[in-house]
Amino acid sequence: MLKAELRKKYMQKRKALSIDEAFLLSEKIFENFIQYFKPVSGQKVHIFIPIEKFKEIDTQIFINYFLSRNIKVFVPKIVDTILISVEIFKDTKFEINHWNISEPVSNEDSGVLDFDYVITPLLYCDKKGNRVGYGKGFYDGFFESISEETKKIGVNYFNPDENIDDVWENDIPLDYLVTPTDVLSFFNKGFE
Incomplete structure (x- = not known):
């Protein structure tokens, strides 16, 4: 299927979930x-803040866990059409941006490129780690800038089903996908 079709299909599937179902x-x-990943103190995790109206994965559970265990937490912020990475702490101040997304007040890019994990939002991921996001390309640009050692991990309510037919040459695939039932690795060009 084409990305546009998959984007529409999985937005509808997500909207069909109740708030309780999405949280569980x-x-x-x-x-x-x-x-699976067993993160430890001192590691660095870049993780998105969920857009509630899109019923994205509730990453606040992750963030609270990381902060309580001295795992460094970084979140994305779009500044002048570039995705930067802002380190957050328990007392970080947040504001709602013009897309209605919560983000840190600070515009200070951490400059960190050697994350242990980047937990990535998506609408769909196929069996080769190709992802469908919202079509803005922020994460492809971000993936190009970070260390090759960083594990790029998608999180989704749904397991891969159909292939993405219009993968572009500059699309950077994920290394893993975590769903409610599985952790899938794409290091061998996909799974069967």
């Missing part, structure tokens, strides 16, 4: 992430 699925995704 988010908890399962969190548990699978912790069990």
Whole structure:
């Protein structure tokens, strides 16, 4: 399927989830992430703040866990059409931007490029790690700038089903996908 079709299909599937269902699925995704990756104190995690109206995965569960265990937390912020990475702490001040997304008040880019994990929002991911986001390309640009050692991890309510037919040459695939039922690795060009 084409990205535009997959984007529409999975937005509708997500909208069909109740708030309680989305939260329970988010908890399962969190548990699978912790069990598989076992993050430890001192590691650096870049993670998105969820857009509630799009019923994105509730990453506040992850953020609270990381901060309580001295895992460094960085979140994205768009400044002049570039995705920067802002380090946050328990007392970080947030504001709502013009897209209605919560983000840190600070515009200070951390300059960190050697994250242990980048937990990435998406609408869909196929069996080769190709992702469909909202079509703005912010994460492809961000992926180009970070260390090759960083694990790029998508989180989604749904497992891969159909292939993405219009993958572009500059699309950067994920290394892993975490769902409520699985942790999938794409290091061998996909899974079967």
